[in-house]
Amino acid sequence: MSNATLSLPVEGMTCASCVARVERAISAVPGVHDASVNLASNRASFSVENAEAAKAVAAAITRAGYEPVEEARDFSIAGMTCASCVARVERAILAVPGVTAASVNLATERAAVRGLGVAPAAIIAAVARAGYEAAPAEGASAARLEEETARRAAEESALLRDTLIAAALTLPLFLLEMGGHIVPALHHTIDHVIGMRNAWYLEFVLASAVLFGPGWRFQRHGWPGLLRGAPDMNALVALGAGAAWAYSAVSTFAPALLPDTARHVYFEAAAMIVTLILAGRLMEARSKGRASAAIRRLMHLQSRTARVERDGATQEIPIESLIAGDIVVLRPGERVPTDGEVLDGSAMLDESMLTGEPVPVRKQAGDRVTGGTLATTGGLRFRATAVGGETVLAQILAMVEGAQAAKLPIQAVVDRITLWFVPVVMGIAALTALAWLVLGPEPRLAHALVNGVAVLIIACPCAMGLATPTSIMVGTGRAAELGVVFRRGDALQQLGEVSILAVDKTGTLTEGHPKLTDVIGDTTLLPLIAAAESRSEHPLAAAIVSAAREQGLTLPEVERFEALPGRGLTARVAGHEIAIGSARMMAERNIGFEALETEAARLAGLGRTPFLVALDGKAAAVIAVADPIRASTPGAIAALRALGLRVVMVSGDNRRTAEAIAAQLGITEIRAEVLPADKLNIVSALRQEGPTAFLGDGINDAPALAAADVGIAIGTGTDVAMESAQVVLMGGDLTGVARAVGLSRATMRNIHQNLFWAFAYNAALVPVAAGALYPVAGVLLSPVLAAAAMGLSSVFVVTNALRLRRFAA
Structure with missing residues (x-):
């Protein structure tokens, strides 16, 4: 391969000596040329001869004492149709110098790539060489949602159009060829009116219109894949339908090339294969659209505009123009446009999109509000604290999309199988055809064609490719709806x-909002105790300080403070040495609390948290805090x-x-x-x-x-x-754990069901398509039925995954 130039971020460099050290380390790696390190940009640029050299550069920089930074990028991938496509795209990306990890998802049509200084153009070019299209993927946003929704709608519209055209052309073709078998009188009518030879000519025209019209997508992608030695689902369909069409064309226009017993046409099979697979893809596309409905609903929660106070007036601005610090005005019935802190007003907010809980929450001055929540009653003025990608909703969307694009450990086994699945199927189809040619009854050539094509069509790995990612997409989307x-x-x-x-x-x-419940002993010490606790970051300290202030007590100055994690604290307050903490802490200081131990034990028995208080080295009080x-x-x-x-x-x-x-x-x-x-x-x-x-x-x-x-x-x-x-x-409480565990188990059950169906389907029907039942039952599987079964397998997998949308904790 030609040299690839990489530009890699390097952390830890502070001076010219660092630059020289990193340059020497990179230059010493075999297969690396033209190393150059820039301290101002903290980047190293170099050319590598292969992917292994790029990885060795990262290791060399680490050994030199610096840190090469991996960069993560997402790409949208177009043109994938099955699990074999996924494996091929992944392999192409991993071969790019500098790429350290790649995960491609069929359901989301995205690739998550991690690498060391890899230019996006290199990824896009590698994917193009593999026969697919790649483009940098934007983060979650309403604009991107509209773009993806429009693209999916256009794809569905094109599939619907092609399916209807193919069906319209296939129906008369089916009646011409198969109608006579169903209604003998129709056969005689066709023979008498136009003649069987003319009927074949008409069938040729109709079948060609289907294969090279609506079915051209299979030819366009399938044959190049075959020529590259990387066949996929399109190749199986193109080869299967194309073989049936070509054989029939020879029977029609050059019958002398075939034995008398083998002069049959299968134009209807070629056309029906294309029509049924197009119909299956249409149903699959619609089902996949429903699978991503949850994340679309979340994206729709993002407001398009915000009402802000600027230049002494209230004006409505695009959400993209909102900046942190803007004063936002919220009216009843509106969605909160961004995260913020309430300045004044009072409103009931529906936060179910965030927490999964349907009960509205009251918000007033000092409370925080989250973008995407809905004001059911009341109005607010709040200061925007986070905008754009920094909002909670944007982060949720990013996390959900990241999880949906990920691969579970179980997927690794599927990937290893599907990479070789299509070539193996083609081999089985070839062996099937050969076995029927050598061992089958007459017409051998026709039987070889029919059974070989049936194997090619029925064994498409679409269902295997969709089994895991579709369940993940629906499961994580439903989880987000449940908080x-x-x-x-x-x-x-x-x-x-x-x-x-x-x-x-x-x-x-x-609840995490503890309150001071008891002060036993010298109650006049509360101001000193609260003063000492005001310096502590312990969650219970705030309860003590809050109680003192509620009583109107003045807190003296703290002259010295020391926190003892897990034990308590010591401080000097108003000239007194004060210690607050556990019995262990007091024992370490040889401070006896015999007189107050009974009270401390009683308070602990009530579920309250007691603290012992010592003043100037002597036991003074017991205080208790309770967190409901x-x-x-x-x-x-x-x-x-x-x-x-x-x-x-x-x-x-x-x-x-x-x-x-x-x-x-x-x-x-x-x-x-x-x-x-x-x-x-x-x-x-x-x-x-x-x-x-x-x-x-x-x-x-x-x-x-x-x-x-x-x-x-x-x-x-x-x-x-x-x-x-x-x-x-x-949602902030333990209920969400039960939801998460239940949904996780439901999703994994769903994945196992999908994988079982996908693999069992192929294991059971490939032998049937090859003719395994013919010696014992005289049964052969028509390529038309094979096409219908293949399409239904993918639809079954996606539909089964969609059941997760109904999961209720």
Whole structure:
């Protein structure tokens, strides 16, 4: 191959010495030429002779102590019709120097590509050489939705037109050839009026019009694929229908070339094959359109305009012109155009698109609103905090599209099979024809043609190619409607295999809005306690500070503060040394709390979280904070247990408090008094006992979320937590986990059903098409019936996947 020039981002370079080091490392790789590194742009440019050299460059840069940056790009792919196409496009992309990974999806007609400095033009050219068309794919947007909807509508319209034309031409052809077999009087009428030879001429004209009119798409794509040695579904149809047409043409115009017993025509079979496959493609296209309905509904939630206050007046502007900081005016019945923070007003917002929950939520000053939600009553003024691709809705769309484009581990087996499937089918068809020529009864040549064509037509791998991606598309789309977003496609499979769910208590089982419930001992210490807690980032600290301010207390200045993760804090406030924390912390400081231990135990038994307070080294008080259990949690726990999941509660609370809360929820396994760093160890230990998911919402949950087989983050939690998770629950409560697990299992069942049908169909009908039943039952499968069965197999797979749209948690 000719040299390819790559431009690769490199991180970690800070000076001219770095540049020289990276250049030397790249130049030392065999097959690399013209290495040049630019410090200002942090990029390395070089030419490579092959794909292996490009990968070796990345390894060399890493060894030199710097980081080559992989870039991810999406492409739309046109022209794919079956699983063999997918495998071929993938192979073509992976052969491009610099490409490290490629995943092609038949249902979404997209390719996700990761690479090191690969120019989009190189990907597009490689796909073109493979016989398909590629173009950079834009992110999720209303404009792109309109473009894709228009393209799909045009495709359906063209298929409908071609199907109707083919059917109109095929019907008289079918009556001419087959009508006489059904109604003998018709045969005599045709013979008497126009003659059988003239009837064949007319059949030739009609069949040719079908094959080279509506059926030209199969010829246009099929024969070039055959010539490239990369046959696909189009090649099977072109070869099968073309063979029937060519044989019939010879019988019609050069009968002397065939034995007397083999002078038959199969024009009706050639035309019916094309017509039925076009009809199957039309039904498949319509079904695929319904499969992507969920993401289209989400995209339709994006507003086209926003009403903003600018230059002292309220004006309506295109959503693309909206900028962060704009003051947006929302009226009753309108959709929120972008994410923001309410300045004034009050409204009830339907957030079901976000959470899956149908009950409207009241929003007022200080609350956050999300683009795409609907104001059922009331109006608001709010400040835009995120616009365009930064909004929650845009991120949900991006995550859903990413998951839909992904491949599950189960798909790898399918890909390996389908890459060789079409060539193997062509080989079986050739062997079938040869066996009938050598061993079959007269007319041998006719039997060889009919059975060889039947094998070619019936074994198309369309159903295999659609079996997995269509189910993923429908499943992830339905999940998004229920408030569950799969950030990675493989999580859809992994979540269904999970047997253990570890749940962080605060903010997941509970509301995450704790309140101060008790102050026992020296109650005058509350201002000092609240002052110390005001410096803490612990979620329970805010409850103590809020309680003091609600009572109108003045908080003194904090002179010194130290947080002790998992234990408590120490501070110097108003000249006093104050320590607040667990019994473990007090024991480490040799501070005795014998007089208050009974009260602390009582509070813990009530499900409250007690903290011990020491003033100047002496026991002074016990305070308690309670975080109410979410109303939906008991039902969610019951649903998870019904799914066969083992639920483990993970809490930083003392054991008595954790046990009291667990008892209220029916949870029998508890990991209490857990430090943030311990969560990772707990998840690792649970994974030894079975596939484990972890549910959390805080920054300190991120390591555990990443370590679990499946990390599940509450959508109301921190960005760090959500970035570490594979699944995000937008609704903010445990009910979403039961939905996610149930939908994951339903999707995997659906995929297994589809794969079974696709493979069983071929395993059962290919031998029948080859004539396996003829010796025992005298039965042969007509190519026409083979074409109908092939089309129906794809429609069955897509229709079965569409059942997931009715999934209800």
